[in-house]
Amino acid sequence: MISLTLSRIADVLGGTLVLRGADSADTVVSGTVDTDSRLIGPGDIFVAKPGEHADGHDFIPAAMERGAVLAIVERRVDAAITQIVVPGAVHALADLARFVVREVRSRGALQIVGITGSNGKTTTKNMLALILEAEDETVAPQASFNNDVGAPLTMLRVTERTRYLVSEFGASAPGEIARLAGLVHPDVGVVLMVGMAHAGGFGGIESTFVEKSQLIHAVRPGGVAVLNADDPRVAAMAGIAAERGATVRWFGRGSAAEVRAEDVEVTPEGTRFRAIIDGDVFPVVLRVLGEHHVMNALAAIAAATSLGIGPEACLERLETMELAERWRMQPMGSDRVRIINDAYNASPDSMAAALRTLAQITGPDQRTVAVLGAMSELGEYAGEEHDRVGLLAVRLRIQRIVVIGSAARRLYLSAISEGSWDGEAVFFETADDAYEYLMSELRDGDRVLVKSSNSAGLRHLGDRLGESFS
Structure with a gap:
């Protein structure tokens, strides 16, 4: 401080x-x-x-x-x-953070980036921090410090020498993003996507849109809104940016995006693609596992280049990243049995992306195994969203579906009704029971995804399996 x-x-x-x-x-x-x-x-x-x-x-x-x-x-x-x-201690944290950031901003060249979205916030934050840290002193959240306590604590790490502050804004209830982003009024606001994560707390996806758009409402006049051109709800926030006098910078996979990706190829070693940045073409090899991380990388590049950092520098730094964060598409185990531990967080969108990655990186002589737990904070939508994941797992031809915990039982039942009734899908109440089954079931060549919300605790099962097959 x-x-x-x-x-x-x-x-x-x-x-x-x-x-x-x-x-x-x-x-x-x-x-x-x-x-x-x-x-x-x-x-x-x-x-x-x-x-x-x-x-x-x-x-x-x-x-x-x-x-x-x-x-x-x-x-x-x-x-x-x-x-x-x-x-109130929490209000005091916010008041002190607002004051400290305003003081530093008034004294020097502090630039602030705010990031929100239903998925990908932490990975994008880490990617952007990696780019910015090579330029000058950068403060970014540790882990997922993105709530009423974590966000101000991050802001309070700013010093007189800090050039860049990256803030991650999550929300578990309406008004949280407006409150947190309003502490700093970012120069650059990044919105990744509007999905079903936390929809139970907002009353549906349209209410989630309203909450996520609060970041763009908070962008400083004359700032930049970095928006996902592929997500219609995010794209609709361009009108809010115009009202704020902010410039829109688009990222995505479609031709309308100023920062976009083409020819994406997913491999067990990472993801290859061509990045088109303001008309220039660059070959990219991301070592971070998962096609969905391409969008996170594009968002980080769009934000960094809006701060004046060249695309070559952005890509060179991103290509050095091996892991987005612990328990996020983290490769473990060995070539014999590869474990992908992605059980820190889960939403319908991230669950689908992880399952697709599992299918993409598994060769014809290997077997796909999905170890799945509950997705939290979906409220009244929990049943149907777990049903959708079960259907998707079967349609992706995941060969073993291991479901853990009563909160995820609908996923298991959905997989059975879709056709995984001959032992392909199994259910266990506890992670310990599932571990015993997996230790007897897994074999050479298996590719195993462990995916759930943090509350399900499966990240520790992923660690345990990773150690057993290392």
């Missing part, structure tokens, strides 16, 4: 400053801000956020032991650390 006096922070937060020890109102702090006491280091600021299962105020002694010099609290604590008492 930038250097600020204790009194300035208290003013920004509208809080009460409670001094301890030798501290005064003019004492300057500049450490990292965090809500996890385990991540606190010397000189850092600890935010005591009450949680669903634990109260951050109980961890103030642990934060002090690790070197915290300031605690932002909702109630005064009997501890030898300076505190700022605020009405």
Whole structure:
């Protein structure tokens, strides 16, 4: 974080400053801000956020032991650390993030990119960060820090020297993207797609469109909206960009896109394609597994080139990326039995993309095995969307469909009714039971996809299988 006096922070937060020890109102702090006491280091600021299962105020002694010099609290604590008492810790995080980003922006050349979409946010964020980090100091979210807590924590890592801030904006309820993007008003807003992820929380895909479009509403006047030309709902956001005085930069697979891909070829080693960037043609070999990552790469290129970075530099850096993120299309195991662990997140769109990739990378003498769990946050659409995945798995001729958990049982029943009734599809209540089955069932040449939402916990099953066949 930038250097600020204790009194300035208290003013920004509208809080009460409670001094301890030798501290005064003019004492300057500049450490990292965090809500996890385990991540606190010397000189850092600890935010005591009450949680669903634990109260951050109980961890103030642990934060002090690790070197915290300031605690932002909702109630005064009997501890030898300076505190700022605020009405709400999460609101305080947002207020401090807004102030810090505005200060840095006013002092220098900070440029901000915001990314949202039903799928692909984290991969696109990582791709763009890889490009930007080679240019200058870049701050980007760790893992999927894209909510009311994670997004401000990322913003608060900005310093006086930061040139680029990449913010990822997720949403589990209406209004979240407007609130988070409104903290920074990005120079570039990237919308990847509007799909069924989290549709249960919004009441359907049209409501999801309204939520995702809030990023374009928040783009600074004169900024850039990077939009998916292949998604009609995203393309419709061009009108919002025009209202904001923002330029539209299109990416996609169709001829209308300024940044597009042609001749895409998926292999077990990665994806080859021709990138056409503002009329120039470049051969590309992405080592990240999955055809769907081509669109993420195009979005990252469109955003980076809108910031003035040349296409050659973008592509050279992207070609060095081997893994989008842990548990996202992560190759494990060995050539004998290849495990693809993609069980950090799942939506109908990402589930379909992963199944298609499995089919594409499996040779004629190899066998496809899909280990599938539930897709969360679909609300009333959960049943029919799990049905669709079961149908797709059969129509892609996935040879073994292993379904885990009662929340995914509809997927299993759908696969059976579509024709996988002779042992091709099996169901297990627990990952342990599925593991025992797979250890006896898998054989040389198998290509195994493990895919589910994070809540299903199958990423650990993927790790376990990867170790067993490494």
